[in-house]
Amino acid sequence: MSNHFFEFLISHAKVYGFIFPSSEIYGGLNATYDYGPHGVELKNNIKEFWWKSMTLLHENIVGVDSSILMHPDIWNASGHIDKFNELLIDNRDSKKRYRPEILIQEYVEKKFLNNSEKKEKILSRLSQSLKKNDLIDVKALIDELCICDPIEKTKNWTDIRHFNMMFKIKNESEKDLYLRPETAQGIFSNFQNIRKSNRMKIPFGIAQIGKSFRNEIFARKFIFRMREFEQMEMQFFILPEEEIKWYEYWRKIRFKWHLELNLEYKKYYKLSDHDSLSHYESAGSDIEFYFPFGFQEIEGIHSRRDFDLKNHEFFSKKKFRIFEYKKNYIPYVIETSLGLDRLFLALLSSSLKKEKLKNGKIRIVLKLPYYLSPIKGAIFPLVQKDGLPEIAKKIFNEIKIHHRLVYDQKESIGKLYRRQDAIGTPFCFTVDYDTIKTDTVTMRNRDTMKQKRIHIKEISRIIEQETGLKKILLKLSCFT
Numbered sequence: 386m387s388n389h390f391f392e393f394l395i396s397h398a399k400v401y402g403f404i405f406p407s408s409e410i411y412g413g414l415n416a417t418y419d420y421g422p423h424g425v426e427l428k429n430n431i432k433e434f435w436w437k438s439m440t441l442l443h444e445n446i447v448g449v450d451s452s453i454l455m456h457p458d459i460w461n462a463s464g465h466i467d468k469f470n471e472l473l474i475d476n477r478d479s480k481k482r483y484r485p486e487i488l489i490q491e492y493v494e495k496k497f498l499n500n501s502e503k504k505e506k507i508l509s510r511l512s513q514s515l516k517k518n519d520l521i522d523v524k525a526l527i528d529e530l531c532i533c534d535p536i537e538k539t540k541n542w543t544d545i546r547h548f549n550m551m552f553k554i555k556n557e558s559e560k561d562l563y564l565r566p567e568t569a570q571g572i573f574s575n576f577q578n579i580r581k582s583n584r585m586k587i588p589f590g591i592a593q594i595g596k597s598f599r600n601e602i603f604a605r606k607f608i609f610r611m612r613e614f615e616q617m618e619m620q621f622f623i624l625p626e627e628e629i630k631w632y633e634y635w636r637k638i639r640f641k642w643h644l645e646l647n648l649e650y651k652k653y654y655k656l657s658d659h660d661s662l663s664h665y666e667s668a669g670s671d672i673e674f675y676f677p678f679g680f681q682e683i684e685g686i687h688s689r690r691d692f693d694l695k696n697h698e699f700f701s702k703k704k705f706r707i708f709e710y711k712k713n714y715i716p717y718v719i720e721t722s723l724g725l726d727r728l729f730l731a732l733l734s735s736s737l738k739k740e741k742l743k744n745g746k747i748r749i750v751l752k753l754p755y756y757l758s759p760i761k762g763a764i765f766p767l768v769q770k771d772g773l774p775e776i777a778k779k780i781f782n783e784i785k786i787h788h789r790l791v792y793d794q795k796e797s798i799g800k801l802y803r804r805q806d807a808i809g810t811p812f813c814f815t816v817d818y819d820t821i822k823t824d825t826v827t828m829r830n831r832d833t834m835k836q837k838r839i840h841i842k843e844i845s846r847i848i849e850q851e852t853g854l855k856k857i858l859l860k861l862s863c864f865t
């Protein structure tokens with residue numbers, strides 16, 4: 386996949402109402418995006434699929450929807466105030482901020498494209514210095530390599546320093562607040578509420594979908610890295626001695642879930658272990674996806690052990706210990722943390738195709754899994770006369786409460802098909818003159834473009850059968 390493809394994808398997402406730059410009328414706001422009419426439908430379908438995969442397929446997983454604003458001590462206990470930092474370097478001339486490790490990595494990738502030995506040597510020195518938190522050596526690398534500011538082309542760099550990624554909100558009357566950088570803390574802080582109110586017994590999980598906020602310095606790559614994004618997280622509470630068993634289990638289950646989105650996606654995925662661990666984790670791995678700009682993390686699976694519950698017990702002075710299985714203990718936690726926006730981008734990148742047709746023309750088609758498509762079916766009249774629009778509208782009205790459908794008659798039938806292909810609608814149903822005589826319509830499939838006649842009464846059942854979540858959930862239930 387190329388840069389050219391990525392630009393095409395961003396433009397397609399805008400033209401077809403999936404994603405718009407936020408605050409566009411005022412020139413936009415860096416690293417924030419809005420989801421348009423088709424975007425929000427796709428996003429909701431992804432959420433529903435993830436939510437059902439967690440809560441229907443695992444009877445010991447329940448949900449929560451915690452608030453974004455939380456008591457500021459939460460962030461002391463979680464370690465985010467002290468340790469949720471990125472490295473930062475400023476260029477005094479351009480007044481731009483950069484992540485020093487990314488400056489070095491990108492420079493080396495370009496400069497030593499054909500000298501992998503030199504590249505590896507520099508990257509290994511960078512990795513060693515980062516591990517030792519040796520910021521002086523990271524700066525020395527920038528100086529030795531003579532890396533310039535990409536805009537001003539000068540080397541007028543400041544020292545490297547740490548930068549906390551949480552957004553702080555000034556709160557005149559009380560302590561300052563933070564916008565949450567992960568949804569997980571709303572789960573930990575409700576651990577006892579949920580355990581007691583739902584009579585949960587270890588092992589059990591709590592799932593949550595919600596917004597998170599990070600003041601990303603190097604926010605680029607469209608919706609891949611934003612300052613406001615959505616996470617789908619699940620914290621699974623276990624007996625400490627079962628850490629490895631459940632860590633392996635969730636790694637396997639989550640990887641399988643991604644692969645099952647579409648078998649073709651296999652070539653897009655890999656699973657890799659973390660080189661360096663976050664402040665809260667004792668083991669971690671990433672599910673990576675081959676985005677248009679290379680392999681990058683889409684979901685993290687982490688063993689957080691008792692890091693969070695223990696710290697909350699210490700800071701809040703409330704009991705997080707439980708008595709079960711004849712012992713008194715703080716449960717360990719395995720976390721699965723998926724970025725909804727990254728999955729959205731992954732789906733767009735792997736589904737958006739330009740196909741050459743037999744007549745030499747190109748059609749643009751979004752080959753999303755049917756159950757995630759924003760619109761499940763489109764209903765058209767072949768022509769806008771002789772009562773065909775009325776019949777088509779009647780069919781639409783009769784089944785619209787069961788499925789997300791569109792009715793369209795604004796263009797010629799060929800153009801209507803192309804538009805539905807471009808937004809990924811699996812089926813189009815066209816009312817023609819035979820419909821008047823036989824109560825049948827043509828049904829066109831997005832992927833094969835083949836058409837067949839079906840009875841009007843069949844439309845709803847076919848949409849349900851082919852585009853509902855039932856089939857995929859049944860398949861996934863075999864792996865749990």
Ligand code: ATP
Nearest residue numbers: 601609610611614682683684685722723724726727
């Ligand atoms: P990265 O290394 O790419 O910054 P991370 O390791 O900090 O990601 P986690 O803290 O593990 O990410 O968060 C879990 C998931 O949340 C990630 O796998 C990703 O899908 C998503 N995510 C994290 N940061 C962002 C962001 N700025 N924009 C969009 N999604 C994000």
